[in-house]
Every structure is written in structure tokens, then in C-alpha cells.
Amino acid sequence: MSEIIDNVDLRILKLLQKNAKYSLNDMAKELKIPKSTLAYRIKRLENLGIIKGYYTQIDPTALNLDYVVISLIKAKYGKDYHIRLGSKLGELPGVWGVYFVLGEIDFIVMARYKNREEFMENFLEKLMSMPEIERSSTQVVVKIIKESPNLVIW
Amino acid sequence: MSEIIDNVDLRILKLLQKNAKYSLNDMAKELKIPKSTLAYRIKRLENLGIIKGYYTQIDPTALNLDYVVISLIKAKYGKDYHIRLGSKLGELPGVWGVYFVLGEIDFIVMARYKNREEFMENFLEKLMSMPEIERSSTQVVVKIIKESPNLVIW
DNA sequence: TCTGAAATCAGAATGGT
């Protein structure tokens, strides 16, 4: 890749990834660049699609979303089975992540529910009625030790 | 749970989770509540810890973080092995998620790297030198079909 | 592409219900 992102851009992104509300004034002071330049840079990063958006982090526990599961899925072979299955999985309520992987497993699915009943109804039963699936094993998460998917720059 | 979050709060959170920069004016119009009430509600949700923060989503691909892996890990038994291993895994550079699960696997680890070399150096080699691990299998993600961990309300 | 200054607009503070 060419140098479309320089060192200043990286420092801007590093500050923003942790706090979307960091003010132009404070940031400009910290980075020692004029605030209009900073604004110009940020706008540019947005337009390039490097900044994908600004989100609010909501505590899942506050909404009682304590039934966290990760499902490992093996698809049957057949044309389009994988593509179709992938998007079907992503549309299930409660599912926030679907990864297509290589190996013994085809898909890894991340999901959150309020309780076992909601999980059964919205996820497991639907999973079991999908003909594209050969087998699946679903893991219940006992403890989330780390979950910060927005961290991209260290 | 008691009614600390009512329907209006839920609607506020639903809008904010998709866009942290949604202005008080526009939101108030959409929700048909006065903007001062809206401000009051949001502040309350922040103070309660239900809103955990505002972050910027950066496109990992723009930073060449295309080598995405998910690792399934089985720990050896022994006192504190699990707790210690969990936090050790979370501290590896590139790791953004560590989940402790029940079953055949003990930990599921999510990580992103620039290429195979960085993955080997920062992840696999360190993993292989951890005595607490009995065995591990690491999956390379071919395609991220869905990844929106901020989605908590549908 | 970068910057300073002006203009606009959003969010915080206040005080009354």
C-alpha cells in the first residue's frame, strides 16, 4: 500500500479509537497541529472509509444479555451452500459476528442472548432447521476475559 | 431487573449504538421528546454505566490487518492455570477477544495481524511457549461475513 | 494540502415546574 496514511493520521486514529468524543481543541493541542488541519485530516479519513463510523458502547449486561455463545459450524458441501449459509447465520437475531474459516470448521458465529430460552428459540432451533449445516457445536461463554474489537492500533 | 431502563431509554440506545454523533436536536425530533430531556436521559445512562463509552471504528483493512485468526485452546489442569492463561492470552499484541468457555475447548481467542510473519512472531510462537496450554488449533479467517459487536439492540 | 478567522451549530448549565 502506498503512503495514504502517514504518521500523523495514525496518531489521530489511535486517539479516536478509544474516544470518539475527543474534542478538536484538545486533540490539536496534544498532537501539536492546528485544529483546522486536524479537522481536515479527520474528514479525509472519513471520506477514505478508514474511519468507518462512530459508535456507542452499550454494556450488554445492563440489558441482561448474559447468555453469550460461540458456535462452531460445519457446512454440507454443495454449490452456494457456504455463501448462503453465512448470510443466513448473520441474520439471526442476537448474532453479531460470523467468520468463515478454513479447516475442520467452516463458520464461527458469535451471539448474545438474555437467557437460555431466548438462545434456544432465536438461535439453536433455527440452526437445527438449516439443511446446509452438517454439524455444529455451540459453546457457552462462562467469562468474557477480553472484548475490545475496536482496538486496531496498539 | 427493576425498571431502570424504560422504553424511551431503549430507543435512545438503539439510535446511539449505530451512530455516536447523532445530534441531540435530530434525535429529539425523531423520538419526539424535548432535547433537554434527551440530554438528561443520556447523561443518566452514562452515569449508570449503561453507556460505556464512545469509540471510533477504524477499518482494519486500511491498516493491512488482513490476517485474522481465531484460536481454540485447551488448557492443562492445575490451580490458577485457567485464570492466568486467560489474562496472558489477552495481553498478546493483536488479540482483541478472549472468551472462557465450557466443553472440549477452554478459551476462544480472536486476533488480527498484518501478515503471516507477524502472526507467527506475535501469536503462534508465544502460544507454543506457554506451558499452561495442552493443545490449540488456530483457524485462519477467509472472510468476515459479519462483525458488529456494538449491536446490542435489534 | 494546509491554515487562521469567522460563522454556525451542538451540548452543558440553569432554573422553574
Add this chain to the structure above:
DNA sequence: ACCATTCTGATTTCAGA
């Protein structure tokens, strides 16, 4: 707890380098 108004300060715009 809710809401209208005021006030402060942040973001956007624009013209010039």
C-alpha cells in the same frame, strides 16, 4: 424527573497561502 431557555464552546466553512 422533566423541560424551556440561556450560554459556552466545539465544529464547520471559507478564503488565502
